[in-house]
Amino acid sequence: MIKILKIRPWPFKNETVTLHWIGNVKIENRQWLIQAAFVHRNECTIIELPIAALPLLRIGTPYYDGLPMQTQKKGMLFKIKVDNVKNGSVSKAIDVCRNLNYFLYKKPELMNQNIWSFQSGGATYHIPQTEMIRALFAINKTLTNALLRPNGLDLLVNKVSINQNRTAAIDFSDEIPGTIMTDDFARYFGWLYLHPEMKQSYSSVQSNSYAMMANGINLKGIPLEMTMPNTNEFNLTVRGMQRIDEILILEWLASDLADPPFTEINIQHKSVKKRVYTAEKRKNRLSKQEQSQEHVLNENNGERSREDANQPVIDLEPTQMAFRQSTIVNRIPKQEQKVNQGDEYISNSGQGGGVQQNVVGLDESIFGGKIAPIEFKTMEIADTYMxxxxxxxxxxxxxxxxxxxxxxxxxxxxxxxxxxxxxxxxxxxxxxxxxxxxxxxxxxxxxxxxxxxxxxxxxxxxxxxxxxxxxxxxxxxxxxxxxxxxxxxxxxxxxxxxxxxxxxxxxxxxxxxxxxxxxxx
Structure with a gap:
């Protein structure tokens, strides 16, 4: 079982550094990159990572050798009642962080980040929009890469419908790896796609970025920005830092925001197959080596990931989202899969079960790519909240x-x-x-x-x-x-x-x- 993915490039040899802030995005070699600012001994170093590395980045978390140290995060926990996400105001990080004594090291790509501020219970909360985008939309590699692609969500489906009985149907495109096509992913995607406010908010990340790019060239990149959705009241748990009656939110941990417009959803995908059982012999393929437990992120932007429908999935520290109502998922097969139930025979030929490649990619897979792609799961769907x-x-x-x-x-x-x-x-x-x-x-x-x-x-x-x-x-x-x-x-x-x-x-x-x-x- 694959357990860990190390961030690369990693210029901090044998040092513990803390992710201090997330910066701009930019295009290089036709790939979107995002800036991550790490601090060590009062020095700030910015590295550039694939945009799909955003789910790996949690502000205020120490890292060692490219891995987060989850037990060492700074901040306190806060439970908040949010009346409507849209009820707030936007400002720049330099203005908010100055008041909270959170130093941004005079880095323009950090100071110009967008902060969303809102009030609740007599306190004012400030959250970087990059963190909101991570928590709400960047739940895996596929959806994170689609964020900055025109019509990104629409390209992940072939057909979507919902009837008056609140039954939805989604035919997913082959671009989505079968390994992430779980019932929870279907529930989340259905909510995101069929909730007009959430879909528009997701799409706004791309449209806002392209609009800023069209307005001028910025060699240091552009800040991510989302249009806030109109929501009902919901509960939110965060990790943050407080100064008097102001709280800087470092991490969005859990919410009960999701209120899907359907009670039942029928899904189709090439990985959903009808099993046809036969009496033929079963193959048991042996491997001489165990799967690798450690993978490192490809740091050569000129190399691209290959297409692979069965990408391995890493379980990352999840963000929890509680659905306000239970939803039934029905998996509708597109094709048949033959399942042999006869006597077993041993085979040690082929590549299945072998050691996974050590260097993996988070970029969008292309035909002819050389790097092994990898996926991850970073959201837990629940029926109850925290x-x-x-x-x-x-x-x-x-x-x-x-x-x-x-x-x-x-x-x-x-x-x-x-x-x-x-x-x-x-x-x-x-x-x-x-x-x-x-x-x-x-x-x-x-x-x-x-x-x-x-x-x-x-x-x-x-x-x-x-x-x-x-x-x-x-x-x-x-x-x-x-x-x-x-x-x-x-x-x-x-x-x-x-x-x-x-x-x-x-x-x-x-x-x-x-x-x-x-x-x-």
Missing amino acids: NYGLDYFIEMIRYLAGYYTHMSVSVNFVFLPLGRKFSYLPDGRRRVCAIGKVSNGMKESFIIEVAVPDNRSLSMLIIPSLGSAHKSEIHIQGLLTKLVFNSGSWSNSFLKNQVHNKIRHYDETARNWAKRIIYYL
Whole structure:
């Protein structure tokens, strides 16, 4: 199973750097590129990546060797009630970030980014439009590449319809790889395509970009901009940084924005086949090597990805979108697939099951391309919104940050590693844990609280930092993996040689909870 994709080019050898901001887009060698600004030791370096790398980029996240360190993100969690996305105003990053003391290193390609600002609950929230585009539209490589292509969504379908009974039908084009043609993708795409406001907003990214290009040449590129959709009230969870009553949103984590105009959807795609069973012998193809676990992004813009209907898919840290109503997906076969059910015979010929190419591409595939293409999944479709049972923990963390002002406190959500039943909640969602990072100037500690809305008994875990973000990331991810493979238990079998404190849960106020754990921090 393919697990990771490393960002390339990567000029930061053996260094931990933080993604500080996302910059402009530009065309080079007939490919769209996007700028990512990383900061290390108070120096800002901008690298250019394929536009389809946008889902890999989460502002405020440290990276090492091209990989994000998910447990080390900066910021706090905020739950927001948004009355209508359209109710807000646009401004430039330089104006917003100056007021929030968020330094953009005098880089024009960072300062001219578009910020959407809106008010809720007496506070003003500011979110980069690049982050909104990532969270709402850049859910995989295919849809991200289509963002800046004229009629990008329309070119991904052959035919779309919806009747008065709220039953939709979509015949998807062959351009979409079969490996991403899941029921959840169909639900999301149907909502995006058949909701007029959302489709227009998606299309506006391309039309706004081409309009800016037509108005003049800018060697540093142009900022992404979207037209805000008219929406109903919805809930939004974000990670951000606060200064008085203003919050800079670094990452859009989850929402219940999706309200599809259909209750049932019939989909067609070349990968949807009717199985015809035969009594012929079954082939079992053997491979002498296991699939590679590590892939690096192609950094030669002159080389293009080849066409491949069965592109491998990497599961990235997902953004959650809760649908306000359940939708039925019916898969309508276009062709037949013969399935042999006879005796098995062994074959070691052919290329199937071998090692995947190490260098992979995120550009649009072309006939005659040489680079192996790769896809990814970065959205979780759910029927419920963020009810992980962690609200009380977040309240306690907020009390820590507000009362013990000499401490530096941050918190973020991390999805548990895959591999066992405990990785998922009973309703099918990925299980998450909240990770708080607390520093008093002399000591840094991590507080790990795993979501157990299914009423499993699991203590909070407090561990010390290992001195660097990279070492702590490896340590925490290792502990979470062992937790998953020990059926959700902080077992002494892997904790006995670790410095740690397990804190039991009691029915108490957030204030008393915070005072009880301060001794260990």
